[in-house]
Amino acid sequence: MSNESRAVLVTESCGRRCGDRLHEVLAGRGRVQLLPEGATLSAQQLADVQAAFLSPDLMKASNKQAPNPALAAFGAAVNSAPSLRWLHTAASGTDRPLLQDAMRRGVAVTSSPGANAASVAQTAIAGVLALARGVPGWVRDQDARRWSAPTLPRDLDGQHAVVIGLGAIGSRVARGLRALGLRVTGVRRQAGPHADCDAVAAQEQLPALLPQADWLLLCCPLNAQTRDLVDAALLARLPAHAGLVNVARGEVVVEADLFDAVRAGRLGAVYADVFVEEPLPAESPWWDLPRTLISPHVAAMSKGFVGRTEEMFLANLQRWLDGAELHNLARPG
CATH class of the missing domain: 3.40.50.720 (NAD(P)-binding Rossmann-like Domain)
Incomplete structure (x- = not known):
C-alpha cells in the first residue's frame, strides 16, 4: 500500500473542526476518511485506514457498560480496519476495552495526558x-x-x-x-x-x-x-x-x-x-x-479540552508520518 493511499479515520465532527490542519499535516502523504455519526463504513472504505483518532465528540453520554451509538460505530470501524497501525485517543487513560483490544492486536495506541x-x-x-x-x-x-x-x-x-x-x-x-x-x-x-x-x-x-x-x-x-x-x-x-x-x-x-x-x-x-x-x-x-x-464524570471537561487533544493528535500524526517515535505510547493492561 502506497503512502498516498493510506487513510486516517476521523469523525465527521472532528473533520469539520480541524480538517484544514489535518490536510496540512498530511501534505499529500495520505487521505482523510470521515466517519459520519453512527454510520457504518464499507470494507472498501476501511481497507486502507492505517491511523484513527478517538476524538472528544465520541465520548459524550458516557456509559461504560454500553458505548453510545457514535462510539460503537467508531469501534466497529476500528475493529474492521485490516491495515490499522495506530490509534490515538483524546483521553488520558487507555483502559477502554476498545483501546486494550487494539493493543492486543498489535496496534500502537497513544493517549492525551495533560490535555485535561x-x-x-x-x-x-x-x-x-x-x-x-x-x-x-x-x-x-x-x-x-x-x-x-x-x-x-x-x-x-x-x-x-x-x-x-x-x-x-x-x-x-x-x-x-x-x-x-x-x-x-x-x-x-x-x-x-x-x-x-x-x-x-x-x-x-x-x-x-x-x-x-x-x-x-x-x-x-x-x-x-x-x-x-x-x-x-x-x-x-x-x-x-x-x-x-x-x-x-x-x-x-x-x-x-x-x-x-x-x-x-x-x-x-x-x-x-x-x-x-x-x-x-x-x-x-x-x-x-x-x-x-x-459529579457525573465531568472533571476533564472544559472548552479548551477539544482543541488541546486535537493538537496532540496532529503532533503525533506528524511524527507517525515521519517515522518518528510516537509520544504517550500506552502499554496493554
Missing part, C-alpha cells in the same frame, strides 16, 4: 475544599430549606494529603494542595524526590502512610496494580475524619467497602467523579449518602 490535567486537578482540589467546608451539608440544607446551626470544620492549613499518582494530573493536584498550606505525600511506583511534593513513597508503602493522612486523593491510571487498590483494609487505616477524592476511575476503589466506611462513620467524607457503573443508576444508594459529593 488542569481541569481535573482543579476539580479534585474543589472537591477537597467542598468537603473540608461541609458543602454537601449546605446543599442538603438548601434543598430542605433548613438553616442549620454552624459547625467548626478543621483548618486545612497543615493537614496531610496523600496523592496516589503523580502524572500530569496528580502533580498539579499536589502543587495546588501545597499552595493551600497542606503537606503532600505523593505515591507512585517508586519513591524519590518530586518538585510538587513534600515526600514521595512507593505504592507498597501506602498502608503505612494512611494513619497520618487527612486526605486520600486518587489521581492514578487504572491498571492491574491499581484496580481495587482502595479496599476495606486500606480504608480502615485512615482516620475517621479523613476525606477521599476520586478523579481516577471507579474501579480503583472497592465501592461497597467505601460506601460502608462512610455510612458507618469510619470515613469522614467522599467526593467521587467516577464510578464502576456509569451513569450512576437513579436507584443507587450513593445519591443519598451523607457527607458525599458526586
Whole structure:
C-alpha cells in the first residue's frame, strides 16, 4: 500500500473542526476518511485506514457498560480496519476495552495526558475544599430549606494529603494542595524526590502512610496494580475524619467497602467523579449518602479540552508520518 493511499479515520465532527490542519499535516502523504455519526463504513472504505483518532465528540453520554451509538460505530470501524497501525485517543487513560483490544492486536495506541490535567486537578482540589467546608451539608440544607446551626470544620492549613499518582494530573493536584498550606505525600511506583511534593513513597508503602493522612486523593491510571487498590483494609487505616477524592476511575476503589466506611462513620467524607457503573443508576444508594459529593464524570471537561487533544493528535500524526517515535505510547493492561 502506497503512502498516498493510506487513510486516517476521523469523525465527521472532528473533520469539520480541524480538517484544514489535518490536510496540512498530511501534505499529500495520505487521505482523510470521515466517519459520519453512527454510520457504518464499507470494507472498501476501511481497507486502507492505517491511523484513527478517538476524538472528544465520541465520548459524550458516557456509559461504560454500553458505548453510545457514535462510539460503537467508531469501534466497529476500528475493529474492521485490516491495515490499522495506530490509534490515538483524546483521553488520558487507555483502559477502554476498545483501546486494550487494539493493543492486543498489535496496534500502537497513544493517549492525551495533560490535555485535561488542569481541569481535573482543579476539580479534585474543589472537591477537597467542598468537603473540608461541609458543602454537601449546605446543599442538603438548601434543598430542605433548613438553616442549620454552624459547625467548626478543621483548618486545612497543615493537614496531610496523600496523592496516589503523580502524572500530569496528580502533580498539579499536589502543587495546588501545597499552595493551600497542606503537606503532600505523593505515591507512585517508586519513591524519590518530586518538585510538587513534600515526600514521595512507593505504592507498597501506602498502608503505612494512611494513619497520618487527612486526605486520600486518587489521581492514578487504572491498571492491574491499581484496580481495587482502595479496599476495606486500606480504608480502615485512615482516620475517621479523613476525606477521599476520586478523579481516577471507579474501579480503583472497592465501592461497597467505601460506601460502608462512610455510612458507618469510619470515613469522614467522599467526593467521587467516577464510578464502576456509569451513569450512576437513579436507584443507587450513593445519591443519598451523607457527607458525599458526586459529579457525573465531568472533571476533564472544559472548552479548551477539544482543541488541546486535537493538537496532540496532529503532533503525533506528524511524527507517525515521519517515522518518528510516537509520544504517550500506552502499554496493554
